[in-house]
Amino acid sequence: MYNQSEIEKTAAVWKSHWQQAKLEWNPLLRLQEPIWCLSNQEAQKEGLTGSFAMIRLTDHRIVINLEEIVALGISTYFIEVLAHEIGHHILAPANLYDNAILLNRIRYALPGIEDRAPMVSNLYTDFLINDKLQRINKLRISEVYKAINSEDNFSELWTLMMRTYEYLWRLNRGELAVNWSFHSKKIDADASLLASLIRSYSKNWIQGGGRFAVLLYPYLMDDKTFNDARKKILILLDAEDAGSGAIEISGMTKLDLEGYDGVIDMRKEAIGLKNDKGNKDNLGIEKSKVGGSGPRNSYMGPGNYIDLMKQVNPNADEQRLINAYYKEIALSHLIDFPVEISENVSLDLPEGLETWDIGDPIEELDWLQSSIASPVFLPGITTQKRTYGSDSDHNISEHPLNVYIGIDCSGSMMNPKLNFSWPVLAATIIGLSALRAGASVMGCLSGEPGTYLETEGFITDETDLLTTITSYLGTGYAYGMERLRKPFETEPNKKSHIVIVTDNDIFSMLDSDTETNQTHWELAEIALKNAGGHGTMVLHSQPDYQKDMVIRLKKMGWNVYYVTNETELLKFASDFSQQNYAYA
Amino acid sequence: MPKYDLFELVTHLKKCPEIFLKPSNLLSRDGLDSIALISDTYRMVSAIFLKKELNVPAKINFNSIDDNYWKAIHISCWLLYHHSFRNKPALENKLRLFWFEGLYHVTQYVKYKEWITDEERAEEMVRLLLLCFEILPNGESIAEAADKLSSISSVDRQKVLRQSYEAHERIMNIKREMAEKKAREAANTYGRE
Numbered sequence: 183m184y185n186q187s188e189i190e191k192t193a194a195v196w197k198s199h200w201q202q203a204k205l206e207w208n209p210l211l212r213l214q215e216p217i218w219c220l221s222n223q224e225a226q227k228e229g230l231t232g233s234f235a236m237i238r239l240t241d242h243r244i245v246i247n248l249e250e251i252v253a254l255g256i257s258t259y260f261i262e263v264l265a266h267e268i269g270h271h272i273l274a275p276a277n278l279y280d281n282a283i284l285l286n287r288i289r290y291a292l293p294g295i296e297d298r299a300p301m302v303s304n305l306y307t308d309f310l311i312n313d314k315l316q317r318i319n320k321l322r323i324s325e326v327y328k329a330i331n332s333e334d335n336f337s338e339l340w341t342l343m344m345r346t347y348e349y350l351w352r353l354n355r356g357e358l359a360v361n362w363s364f365h366s367k368k369i370d371a372d373a374s375l376l377a378s379l380i381r382s383y384s385k386n387w388i389q390g391g392g393r394f395a396v397l398l399y400p401y402l403m404d405d406k407t408f409n410d411a412r413k414k415i416l417i418l419l420d421a422e423d424a425g426s427g428a429i430e431i432s433g434m435t436k437l438d439l440e441g442y443d444g445v446i447d448m449r450k451e452a453i454g455l456k457n458d459k460g461n462k463d464n465l466g467i468e469k470s471k472v473g474g475s476g477p478r479n480s481y482m483g484p485g486n487y488i489d490l491m492k493q494v495n496p497n498a499d500e501q502r503l504i505n506a507y508y509k510e511i512a513l514s515h516l517i518d519f520p521v522e523i524s525e526n527v528s529l530d531l532p533e534g535l536e537t538w539d540i541g542d543p544i545e546e547l548d549w550l551q552s553s554i555a556s557p558v559f560l561p562g563i564t565t566q567k568r569t570y571g572s573d574s575d576h577n578i579s580e581h582p583l584n585v586y587i588g589i590d591c592s593g594s595m596m597n598p599k600l601n602f603s604w605p606v607l608a609a610t611i612i613g614l615s616a617l618r619a620g621a622s623v624m625g626c627l628s629g630e631p632g633t634y635l636e637t638e639g640f641i642t643d644e645t646d647l648l649t650t651i652t653s654y655l656g657t658g659y660a661y662g663m664e665r666l667r668k669p670f671e672t673e674p675n676k677k678s679h680i681v682i683v684t685d686n687d688i689f690s691m692l693d694s695d696t697e698t699n700q701t702h703w704e705l706a707e708i709a710l711k712n713a714g715g716h717g718t719m720v721l722h723s724q725p726d727y728q729k730d731m732v733i734r735l736k737k738m739g740w741n742v743y744y745v746t747n748e749t750e751l752l753k754f755a756s757d758f759s760q761q762n763y764a765y766a
Numbered sequence: 767m768p769k770y771d772l773f774e775l776v777t778h779l780k781k782c783p784e785i786f787l788k789p790s791n792l793l794s795r796d797g798l799d800s801i802a803l804i805s806d807t808y809r810m811v812s813a814i815f816l817k818k819e820l821n822v823p824a825k826i827n828f829n830s831i832d833d834n835y836w837k838a839i840h841i842s843c844w845l846l847y848h849h850s851f852r853n854k855p856a857l858e859n860k861l862r863l864f865w866f867e868g869l870y871h872v873t874q875y876v877k878y879k880e881w882i883t884d885e886e887r888a889e890e891m892v893r894l895l896l897l898c899f900e901i902l903p904n905g906e907s908i909a910e911a912a913d914k915l916s917s918i919s920s921v922d923r924q925k926v927l928r929q930s931y932e933a934h935e936r937i938m939n940i941k942r943e944m945a946e947k948k949a950r951e952a953a954n955t956y957g958r959e
Binding site for chain 1 (some may be wrong): 875884885886910913915917918922923924925926927928929930931933934939941945
């Protein structure tokens with residue numbers, strides 16, 4: 183524990199220089215004053231461990247641990263440290279979206295060791311900020327590093343960082359990279375490339391993230407070396423968790439092809455070999471990783487999306503992420519927001535009288551009726567105005583039917599958290615379109631015999647619905663017809679459509695023994711009748727399979743929609759939503 | 767004795783006029799008269815304006831010099847126009863070493879435009895010239911100057927980068943083979959089930 187009065191004195195000095203630090207970036211900059219932590223415990227409460235400062239993009243705050251700053255002997259570098267932290271808010275990563283994009287591009291360049299992306303991103307943005315502050319603003323960033331550096335800190339990675347700064351700022355060898363035992367020609371060559379990268383991409387820094395990460399790859403790939411280096415470099419990591427607490431960042435599900443093209447090995451460029459955009463084999467990037475999932479193969483897989491978003495916000499809830507993933511992909515296929523069509527109804531039938539008050543328009547004052555009511559005019563007491571009614575009574579109202587969405591979630595279906603699931607996307611499109619049109623939705627996953635998961639009846643809550651349909655069971659062999667009993671055994675209050683997404687195995691389910699007097703065929707017929715709307719069985723099957731049974735279903739009134747390829751589910755879901763919920 | 771300030775020389779080099787980037791007239795009809803340019807530079811450095819013979823190695827055949835090398839020579843002539851190299855007869859003999867040995871090796875790895883667009887390459891040319899002239903940059907010791915040149919040397923860098931690129935490629939190949947083997951084993955497990 184350092185002398186408390188020294189820490190308080192330091193706090194006062196740092197606070198008094200906050201405005202000056204902001205001026206290093208922009209005189210019009212509006213940013214809240216940092217959270218000044220006078221002890222390590224206070225810093226820990228704010229989530230600051232390992233380093234002496236950090237930023238949070240979620241609430242645009244900077245956290246400064248003054249005890250650590252005094253301990254490191256850098257209390258005189260208030261402008262440098264504060265301006266650096268401001269730089270993370272102004273220059274890089276600046277906002278949650280750019281932070282996520284950069285992380286994604288860095289992940290492309292670190293196949294197999296994607297978990298190291300936040301650290302790499304932090305080091306990259308530090309370079310961009312520090313180079314600007316040292317070279318353009320003439321701040322003493324190099325002195326801060328000199329103060330922090332001790333021979334024990336050094337690893338190959340730290341040496342590479344320090345050598346890069348030496349190249350960037352034309353310092354003599356060893357001024358920052360003080361531990362000479364790590365110096366090598368290899369580090370020099372890489373540092374020189376890194377320095378030229380930082381200069382070249384100082385403006386379009388997002389584009390340089392992939393290249394930066396590729397250069398760092400050899401220094402990060404060995405687990406033990408990485409863990410040792412990380413422990414030592416922890417003190418520099420002030421933006422690794424910058425996105426912590428971020429809820430959903432839209433626009434991240436799309437595959438970033440530009441980012442993929444930016445994963446270039448500068449070593450290869452420097453020795454005159456061409457980087458083939460289509461073939462990144464030498465970088466260890468497999469095509470399948472960026473091959474794309476979902477509509478037009480233009481989205482990243484759900485597993486990658488969850489991993490990425492968990493790196494943006496380590497506290498993110500996986501279920502919320504998967505909900506957001508399918509919702510974002512479904513959005514462009516939803517029906518337009520329903521518009522209310524109102525007729526221009528004339529209000530010209532006199533209906534009665536009301537008291538005219540002082541706040542009412544003067545032209546509404548009915549002088550005749552007011553005089554009849556009282557010869558003395560007392561505004562708000564004896565003054566009267568006339569009210570009028572509509573002369574039309576043909577008020578049309580349309581109510582969309584509810585929808586029941588049953589999804590076969592048996593062993594033959596894929597886990598939507600790991601692989602892109604077309605049935606889940608289709609269910610999301612229909613469900614969200616129905617909610618948008620004002621209907622209620624009941625979702626049910628069923629893999630039977632085994633388990634099922636359903637919403638509590640027909641609901642209007644989007645999160646509950648998505649949470650149900652994006653879950654996974656992987657039990658049994660088909661959708662359980664028994665699930666239709668609860669909502670449709672008797673006629674519900676409001677009519678409903680029924681959509682069941684399943685495959686050939688549904689016929690085995692329809693024929694299976696119910697151990698009651700009622701067969702599943704009968705239940706299917708009663709349910710459809712009670713529902714009162716359309717019933718559609720979406721079958722992943724060849725159209726001529728089980729012809730007789732299909733005819734029997736059709737006779738009951740069920741529509742049977744064949745999909746031979748799961749991608750056709752998207753067309754079905756879009757068409758169904760347009761037909762049933764797009765009134766406009 | 768002038769102070770050879772490195773950054774002043776780098777700044778001068780980067781201001782190289784466009785005309786110096788033209789190809790040699792030995793390679794292109796509209797090109798720059800390279801021999802005249804070299805001769806002028808010799809005269810300017812040696813301050814002997816009636817000098818006629820060129821001090822070039824006998825084995826050098828001007829016709830065998832490629833475009834990239836010629837342009838690097840043109841650019842270096844601009845560098846030598848800096849006032850600190852004028853009237854320095856002692857440097858005259860060292861020009862040969864710079865143009866036909868030092869610069870020759872580097873031009874194999876550096877594209878001519880990089881000498882004036884890339885800060886580091888510009889510094890490399892200046893340092894290389896000063897090394898050939900046996901001049902220390904202002905404020906640097908012999909060891910510092912040697913280390914700084916070595917840390918930006920394109921020739922060294924090429925060697926190291928090639929080695930580290932190849933090592934990286936070997937590792938990635940091993941990783942990929944291991945991943946494929948793992949995937950095959952996993953596929954076999956499903957097959958057995």
